[in-house]
Amino acid sequence: MTEHTGGCRCGAVRFSASAEPTHVSYCHCADCRSATGAPVSAFVGFAADQVAIEGEALRSFDNGAVTRSFCGACGSPIAYADERIGGTLYFMLGAMDAPGTYKPTLHAYVREQLPYLHMPDGLPRHVGSSVSRSQET
Template sequence: MSLHTASCRCGAIRFEARAEPFYASYCHCEDCRRASGSPVAAFVGFYTRDARFIGEAPGTYGAAPVTRSFCRTCGAPLSYVDARLPDQIFMMLGAMDAPEKYPPTVHGYVSEALPFFHIADGLPQMETSTVPRPKEDGQ
């Protein structure tokens, strides 16, 4: 069984997942840029049944369906969950203890990418989300 770990800057909150991640990506959407303070965010996805936070409880914020978590002590962003995907948690790649182990495989929301920020890595580029979500209102 693999153990994947992460933490906030100050170490008050630890995270561990006891199974392989199912996902790693870049996100160029405005919401992720503002939440991370970076021109692009990167995430690693785990199933919630395999994951847990240890130590202090993270703070949360956000508008439904997305809720983001952070450390109340140091302010470091940690993760997001989407109510439409109740069995998944997406950790900030930079919070992982060994981020080099989780190379992103796709770029999401490139339609919102900053015009001066380019990553020429040959990965697929999606106009919107890279994680399928259930359609709302039968659409």
């Protein structure tokens, strides 16, 4: 089994996952845009019990059911967890050491996609979430 690793820009936070990814996707929601500053985000999800995160600089911000983690030293976004999904931790694709290894398989929240952003990749497009949540908002 391959170990999947990554970290923040400055190296103060490192993480690894000892299981294969459960989910790789793009997200077009306004919340992800605000959290990352990017017009679209890409995530790779792993079973949370197979993930290890190290670094005293790790910080988090809770927004309802979603907790986003970031490096308190360099500000790099690291991951998010959604208590409505549970059991999965989603890392920013750009925080992975080998981001080219993880090819997104779908687009989520395309109803919020910016009108000038065109990604003609043929992947499935979900109007809302691509993952069932216990209390969808």
